[in-house]
Amino acid sequence: MKKGSRAPVLFIFAIAIVCIGAAALHINSSGVEAEQIDWDLTLIGDTEMILSYNEVIAMSSYEGSGGFFTTVGTINGPFDCKGIPIEELCGLVGGINTSNTIWVSAPDGYLMVFTLDHIKGDFITYDPATMREVPHDELKVLLMYEQDGIILNDEMGGPLRLAIAGSDALLTEGHYWVQSVERIEIR
16 A cells, blocks of 8 residues: 555545534534433423424524522522523414413423413513512523523533523523423423
């Protein structure tokens, strides 16, 4: 074999490795790569649908700001939140009306029930600096997958987490921010 003739073969091999590796990665809005996420979301309404994590994040997203506080008063955020509005997800399985409730659950058994008013943004909001109740502009309930430009991990309540976000950087009560969402059911 001539000197240097292995270079093209090694180059092609290197490109193949990069391409295979890239298929197993997800790049967030900051351009940072993260491992492929194996997670499914079950939607139940008039029909049932199972979406992979990749199918969820490929949907048209909403970006807003929001945070929460815990029952002991610990403030989390406000964060820059990116996700899919719950109302849009519900529309995939028949939509919601005033007689429905939306049950959002996690694998650990945590369950939060929302009304249509909640889904339309009817929450009490608080100023993060004073913790006083303040009025708010339009709010969206999101199935968040990215917080402050970072893909949600387990420690952040990911890979999919409920968030309440809008144009104002306000807080809501933490029990609404369901972690590790795996099921949304319209009842």
